[in-house]
Amino acid sequence: MRKASQKSTLRKVFRYIRKNIPLLVISIILALITVATNLYFPILTGDALDLILKKGVVDFAGIMRIIKVALIVITVNAVAQWFMNICNNRMTYRIVMDIRKDAFRKMEHLPLGYIDAKSHGDIVSRIISDVDTFAEGLLMGFTQLFSGVATIIGTLLFMLSLNFKITLVVVIITPVSLFVASFIAKKTFSMFKLQSETRGEQTTLIDEMIGNQKVVQAFSHEDEARTKFEEINDRLEKYSLNAIFFSSLVNPSTRFVNSLVYAAVGITGALSAIAGGISVGQLSAFLTYANQYTKPFNEISGVVTELQNALVCAARIFELIEETPEKADAEDAYELENADGTVSIENVSFSYMPQQKLIENFNLLVKPGQRIAVVGPTGCGKTTFINLLMRFYDVNSGTIALGEEADDKQKKQTLYDITEITRKSLRKNYGMVLQETWLKAGTIRENICMGKPDAAEEEMIAAAKAAHAHSFIKRLPNGYDTVIAEDGGNLSQGQKQLLCIARVMLCLPPMLILDEATSSIDTRTEMRIQKAFLTMMEGRTSFIVAHRLSTIREADVILVMKEGKIIEQGTHEELLKQGGFYHMLYHSQFES
């Protein structure tokens, strides 16, 4: 089982290598040249040494000739090696770049259910640390594997030319070291996996604690956070030590096998020398080659551990890359041009978990330009409703359908099920301001122009003015080009919200979703924005999650939600008359 997964990981790695085949071929050729010159140089020096006999008997002219050849050989060797290194670097980092690219692309297309459920730290750890470790292993693999294999073949040929029998001894014993290496590698695989997983767990904690450091400090929770961290850290220490120590046994073990090979060559050689099989000179050459021959086995076995670790990390990355993405839009999915604002919700049922029912048999027909207010106590599931409208989550049963603005007014209006529309065109038709403000690291300008990157300067400023963000932006050190740091940096919650509103004001799609869009904005500013909101909502279907009565009262339909379910539905007057939950909610407002 484990072996199978390892193999399939390897196969996936090869898929990435395949794109770089030209580089791979060049690298292998360069490795061959490097090894050939490496092996040839000792022969040249040997030849030169043979010309230095004794006092007065030295063939200087011969030595000079050899030196000239040797100079060429070492130059070729150096150049080939340099280029080989560059090829390997290029190959490795290109592969790694491709993998990160694919991982990120996948992340952008994962269902929200996955992202909501998975720890962000763990995903980050996969894309950053795991890819890093993989890169290191891969690079080592490339640099040492080819030249190692080439050296083995080269020395084998040289040895065969000397003596067949002793070569046989070497060839038979040496694979033992590979066997040992793969044995240890197999045993340590699970240790590396444990190490990687614990690392992921630790990253999750770091992400959570360091990411919310301000809360940690506010509660003087530093010591507790540390205790938790130390616990994982200690575990990581144990697992790392196991993984590193046991995997590092590969090298000494294979070297031990090599020593055995060396001793075996020594004894068989010596015995056959006594029997007159080979000369002493040949024996010493043999011993040198036996050494040369076994060295790459060491290196390769060292690489094996490194690769082992790399494979574990690769497997974690591929797990992410292979996660099932959001169901793709059907090929014939409709490209909704301009929604007319009709939203028809029929028999919709939805729940995050099958055992916990939320929305059931929900029906609502929204006519173009209507204002739908969603009210209810905190935590009643208003966000779920938005998740469905935007298709962040798909309904379990029933349909949500949108109408399209027809060129020909006479034509009967058709409704398009949102699952049959491309997500892109669906979302383009909604403008959304969420209570939880999110800004990307970048300039204010980039953030406002997110929905309309080609907006003119005046357009952008007009939107910012409408959102009443212009005055505070102007006071920032670089105005619209002020770079805001991760997570909004020093901006206040309210300022962030103003920017989010400006962002929607700029692109003005036919339908709006305002989820507590003004919760962090002071009321004077809000009053002013409200006017802009009203103009904005004119002729646009809007879904508004709000507390403020003025907005709610003027809504065409009020949905009253409680515990994830829609319990009442109607206009303000109708609902008050009913004397139900809304009635109670409304009257509680001025009690204090």
Next chain:
Amino acid sequence: MKKILVFLKDYKKESVIAPLFKMLEAIFELIVPLIVAQIIDIGIASGDRNYIFGRFGVLIILAVIGLACAVCAQFFAAKAAVGFATQLRSALFAQIQKLSFADLDQIGTSTLITRMTSDVNQLQSGVNMVLRLFMRSPFVVFGAMIMAFTVDVKAALVFVVAIPLLSAVVFGIMLITIPLYKKVQASLDRVLGKTRENLSGVRVIRAFNKEEEEIKEFNESNEILTNMQLLVGRISALMNPLTIIIVNAATIIIIWIGANQVYSGVLSQGDVVALVSYMSQILVELVKLANLIILITKAVACGNRVADVLSTESSIEERTRTDVQAKPDAPLVEFKHVSMSYGKSSEESLSDISFVAKRGQTIGIIGGTGAGKSTLVHLIPRFYDASKGSVLIEGTDVKDYPLEQLRNKVGIVQQKAVLFRGTIAENLRWGNADATEEELWKAIELAQASEVVRNKEDGLEHMVEQAGRNFSGGQRQRLTIARALVKNPDILILDDSASALDFATDAKLRSALKSIAGERTIFIVSQRTSSIQHADMIIVLDDGKAVGMGTHEKLLESCEIYREIYESQFKKEERGASHA
């Protein structure tokens, strides 16, 4: 680097033993050729099979000893390296906990995370490799040089020239690449930042159909990272060919000098063979060293980044560790001419604020977006330091309090409602680990969160997922309020933390808070006049200045801005409500 290496101090023994065993192994390796020589010179020459078998036995024993030494060396090296990394991570984590809000704003979260993970991992491999090989290689290199001197001084001078040249190449490349590796890690920070950002902003990105652009931007950062790595790679790739060319050239020179020496009868042929073989021993070590050097270079670059964090002095200096006694009759909180600006050059976010808040009082703070409301309350638990004036608690400047004592006095509910992974109970016990279940429930009731908790089958033991995402914004806010209440603080600060609550819940929360005011001071920061109109004192902020201070009634008369705010929300809705 020194700052980093101290973390090896608990592993002194291991750090010495590991290279020692490595050297022992090297020595045994050097004996092997001598034994072989004996086999050839004595065994074969005399045809003595028993002698050959005996020597064979010695070779096996040497191999076993070598194996044992190597295993020991690997074990101690791994132990030291892993222990080192563990302690380093732990120290880093502790250090980050100490950084002030201003430091955190400035450094940024992503880079702290890469430093704690990726950088420390690189350092761990670096230390591990250094312990295994770095002692051994110079040992072999200099050993070879000394051996060369015993053969022939003139020829050995080649070594004297070659070795510094080699060191120059090795250290030169290290010097060039260390800052470059630092840049590589900085590019990695950006890639990590982009990844985190896309996870947290996934809804907005999809709503704006920005997936492709985000992918493009990620790919750009990714490409910058790759290009950086390739640049460093190209330079590091020079190491091996350059060193090998030096060694090979040195070998050629030795042959030439050797030839002359032999010709004039100073040396024998065997001597030249020995000199050449010493040079080739250096070569073998250098090949091993090259990979190591890259690892070390990376480790040094990462080490510097880690050291930067460790040496960041928190801008909030803790002057004392001994608890401060309350001065009698001093008000609980007092601001004396406090001004505050975030950066050195930036505009003041607060200017010249003075007020006194006594026990039992509720202080309301109201004002426009960006008026400085949060800034004001952040000065009380000393998240930031006032740039002018002083903040006093029970008569003592907050700067003269130990941070822990100070922050234990203050319970703050921040704007962003953050919960942590763990059970609800664990989250609530953040401020007070010993709180009984009863106390937890009391806080939950006060915070109007009882229905949130009761609706969960497992109640207090219900698991909160990462960032509390299995709770809605309003639920999270109420739980964070409960968390602050469990702490039972002298000073309770609600920093616009009821924004996601509906009016009914907000009203209930306010009357609940009133019931516990007693000996406390409660600060309520809000956008809504309804939330603060019953406060004992209301501070109206506008652009960092206090434009009004007093009770609701007084302010309605005297403060125009307050009146505007009030009218903007209250009157209109009241009128609306009476219509209905």
